[in-house]
Amino acid sequence: MEVKMPNVFKDEYQNYDNLLTEATVKYTTGTETLQKGNKLKRGAVLGYISGTDKVTLVNKGATDTSKSVYCILATDIDATDKDMVVPVYYSGGFNTRNLTFGGNDTYKDHKLSARLVSIFFNSIPRG
Template sequence: MRDLYTKLGSVDPTNLIAGSRYPIDHIGVTLAEDTGEIKNGTVLGKITATGVYVPVDSTATDGSESPVCVLAEDIDTAILTDAVAYRCGYFYRDALIFGGSDTYENHELEMQRLGLYMTKGVNEKGAVA
């Protein structure tokens, strides 16, 4: 009989999620093999030809130049290639990690269209910094 449930990983609370202003939803993704350790909060793009995910990089031309989701856990791709990612949510922009020399400015509008919203951090008085 086929397994009806497979554990892909686990998610630990971090300073990545900015709140519940927008819905948060998860998906399972397959990361490209042997791309090293990819950290929680990395914005991922999807390589069109293979369907695997890598850190988004605006200089790429294989489909991974466009953001798709945000990785929800630290993964060493030499050991495990399946992972959990957020396909929508509300994130602190300074906690997000991008590939190449990209920053949130390169992808902010496209991420908003996907339901991946960003905000600045909050200072010690609770105001948006």
């Protein structure tokens, strides 16, 4: 299966959901294996599970390495029934209003771990 990355430099795509916030920050992209049991939207913040080499929705209550930010999902995906290879952002600036986290987590819970992997959370006013 070919995984297509959104073009982060096309204005019409960026304006689609205002997920990307930085014109001067490098957006590094790639692919990861999303653990089955996840149906997620673009902007889902993902943690890496070192024991399985997969990613899942980040959750500060996790007892494994997925409690820390690893990457951001680049497109909507339904991995309810099987693991899926998905496009992700490994670095860049992201609008906090368009991010999703596991549990009751917010961007404030993960700001430090995100910063350590060159992911920046920015609050963009509505308007």
